[in-house]
Amino acid sequence: MKNNLLTLGAGLAAFAIVFALTKVWKMPRAERLDVTLTAKQPTDATPTATIPGMVWIASGEFTMGTDAELGWPEEKPAHRVRVDGFWIDETEVTNSRFREFVEATGYVTTAEKVPSAEEILAQSPPGTPAPPKEKLVAGSLVFTMTDGAVDLKDYSQWWQWTPGANWKHPEGPESDLDGREQHPVVHVSWDDAVSFAKWAGKRLPTEAEWEFAARGGLIDQPYVWGDEAPSDTRVFANIWQGEFPHRNSQADGFARTAPVRSFKANGCGLFDMAGNVWEWCSDAYDVGAYGRRDGSKVIANPQVDRSFDPRNPRAASRAQRGGSFLCNDQYCSRYRPSARHGLSPDTGMSHVGFRCVKN
Numbered sequence: 001m002k003n004n005l006l007t008l009g010a011g012l013a014a015f016a017i018v019f020a021l022t023k024v025w026k027m028p029r030a031e032r033l034d035v036t037l038t039a040k041q042p043t044d045a046t047p048t049a050t051i052p053g054m055v056w057i058a059s060g061e062f063t064m065g066t067d068a069e070l071g072w073p074e075e076k077p078a079h080r081v082r083v084d085g086f087w088i089d090e091t092e093v094t095n096s097r098f099r100e101f102v103e104a105t106g107y108v109t110t111a112e113k114v115p116s117a118e119e120i121l122a123q124s125p126p127g128t129p130a131p132p133k134e135k136l137v138a139g140s141l142v143f144t145m146t147d148g149a150v151d152l153k154d155y156s157q158w159w160q161w162t163p164g165a166n167w168k169h170p171e172g173p174e175s176d177l178d179g180r181e182q183h184p185v186v187h188v189s190w191d192d193a194v195s196f197a198k199w200a201g202k203r204l205p206t207e208a209e210w211e212f213a214a215r216g217g218l219i220d221q222p223y224v225w226g227d228e229a230p231s232d233t234r235v236f237a238n239i240w241q242g243e244f245p246h247r248n249s250q251a252d253g254f255a256r257t258a259p260v261r262s263f264k265a266n267g268c269g270l271f272d273m274a275g276n277v278w279e280w281c282s283d284a285y286d287v288g289a290y291g292r293r294d295g296s297k298v299i300a301n302p303q304v305d306r307s308f309d310p311r312n313p314r315a316a317s318r319a320q321r322g323g324s325f326l327c328n329d330q331y332c333s334r335y336r337p338s339a340r341h342g343l344s345p346d347t348g349m350s351h352v353g354f355r356c357v358k359n
Ligand SMILES: [Ca+2]
Pocket: 238, 239, 240, 241, 250, 252, 253, 254, 255, 256, 325
């Protein structure tokens, strides 16, 4: 969380190391945490009513994850999954919509609260010294472009802990939401997203629901738009063009978030299922979850209920999907529908948002 974000400041060197380890991570089966497979009755009936701003995704089967070379270890192996029908927001939750929630409820987001030293230490590596009082301020991590090429394993080069950064001030106290009403809300923690969803009578999607919807009816395609790799001249989503993190050509027109609906919808009529902002899912984040699934069966409505993220082993991380405006092929290519990511549930960042689903 932002606690953890402060923690990040102290533990960034370790972070870089575990990031590298992620690529080769293999955990003994016995030490891995269980995956809960929840079998529900299929809900095939297409609703006769409509819900404004939402799309009905009929139940169906698909191949979750990938065995492709482009995929990261946590996306493998590919396996067959069935999900029941559900409604999903056409777009990421916007600043305008999030403001309605805050005005109706008086909700205060995680990034607006002053963290305690205890909260920070609870997620810090053992032996981490208590942060000085002057460091205990409300804030969040903001992406900051570097002056030149840097070690891509060292997140601290481009993530700046920024006091006063929150959903209303995406780049810090000097920034605001003028002209960004239709941009996705950012700096929202998983806790914030869940609170919004409850208020809206919705919930966060499972990873399986999210990926099924993101694929938009395409079969085994690497991207939500098909198989064509994006480039400076072939723009499909708000990602990063150029050299990360020091030169952004903005071939897609946006250095940071873009208004929702700026790019073509996928086959299900959903916008920004690739890029723009990472989207929280309901699942705990476990990098090894797929390795324990029974690939000989079609798995119904899988959901991960315990986390393991070697980059952040002390946090009960939650899953995120879709990649963000910071993703490019050179760095992570995680704007692909099978790509997965995790973050501590009490952390928001300047490239993290969400959308909701409804039964
Ligand atoms: Ca962009």
